[in-house]
Amino acid sequence: xxxxxxxxxxxxxxxxxxxxxxxxxxxxxxxxxxxxxxxxxxxxxxxxxxxxxxxxxxxxxxxxxxxxxxxxxxxxxxxxxxxxxxxxxxxxxxxxxxxxxxxxxxxxxxxxxxxxxxxxxxxxxxxxxxxxxxx
Ligand code: C5P
Numbered sequence: 157x158x159x160x161x162x163x164x165x166x167x168x169x170x171x172x173x174x175x176x177x178x179x180x181x182x183x184x185x186x187x188x189x190x191x192x193x194x195x196x197x198x199x200x201x202x203x204x205x206x207x208x209x210x211x212x213x214x215x216x217x218x219x220x221x222x223x224x225x226x227x228x229x230x231x232x233x234x235x236x237x238x239x240x241x242x243x244x245x246x247x248x249x250x251x252x253x254x255x256x257x258x259x260x261x262x263x264x265x266x267x268x269x270x271x272x273x274x275x276x277x278x279x280x281x282x283x284x285x286x287x288x289x290x291x
Contacts, residue, residue, distance in 0.1 A: 158233060164202040165193030165238040165277065166210055167224060167284055168248070172291035173260050174284050176267070177213070177253040179274065189267055190274040191238055191281075192253065206239055214256065216246035226279045238280045261288035 168175035177192040179185045196205040203220040221240035228236040250256045265285045273281045
């Protein structure tokens with residue numbers, strides 16, 4: 157059996173906006189938007205993995221806050237969690253994605269409505285639509 161995989165994604169927040177990143181691969185999700193992140197490696201905490209991944213993918217240093225409400229289990233052996241984060245230094249740029257953009261509550265809701273978020277991230281997107289509306 158293969159080892160269980162844990163993926164951590166970042167709800168990167170600045171004021172009333174959140175960062176979303178447009179996937180470049182694989183084909184099924186290319187062009188769709190996600191909360192950026194990646195696999196937690198052996199010996200790392202989820203927060204450490206998120207700091208590393210967002211540095212690799214976006215060229216920023218983040219501080220990591222509380223987890224979002226729901227974990228996602230798209231298939232056996234794969235769990236995704238998301239954590240709030242704030243940029244400590246750097247300006248995000250798409251090193252591994254097609255593009256990055258900041259969205260407010262209405263813009264994030266529009267991405268969800270248009271089917272332009274990756275399916276795994278829909279629950280988190282809904283949670284953040286509600287949270288960003290309060291900011
Ligand atoms: O980004 P990466 O390819 O390393 O992600 C690992 C796995 O987690 C992939 O299956 C990807 O589709 C999934 N993922 C996701 N939502 C995210 C980040 C990753 O479904 N926000």
